[in-house]
Amino acid sequence: MLATTIIYGFAGICLFVLGLRGVLLHTTALARILALNVCGAGVFLLFVVLAYRGAGMTPDPVPHALVLTGIVVAVSATALALALARRLREIDHD
Template sequence: MTQVLLYALTGAVLFMLGVRAALLRDTVLPRLLALNVSGAGVFLIFVSLAYRGDSLPTDPVPHALVLTGLVVAVSATALALALNRRLREMDNE
């Protein structure tokens, strides 16, 4: 149980760090990096709650949700990067 708590709190701290940096940084790439870190924090909370000690099998439902989340996160990052590149091109025109 203490392991669950440790990782859940770590996840919360990562989420905080990410959200704070996403709000305070003023360029796009660091913000995207920060959002990815806060996403990782949320995933960590989910997966730590799925862990139920060495004796019980882990809960597969949060694992599946996080797996979905990972792929969605990378797609969203790719779209944001493409939009950023387009904005940059329009600035330069």
């Protein structure tokens, strides 16, 4: 196993777990949405680590495509969550 794989792989795991923990511990919607995005970033990092095959080799493009899909899905979910959170604040203000 490459050192690069181990270093970034562990970082990915850390981001995933940190995000998960954040979602469960926070109470405000915005903080939870942030944590979910961190959690997702961790999983994406793991995918990209899988794709990396060392300096001289072409990386595996499949995980890259999956992560691109994942990033777009994450931003969509974030947009919906933020719209719901904003609506909630509006209701509370009226």
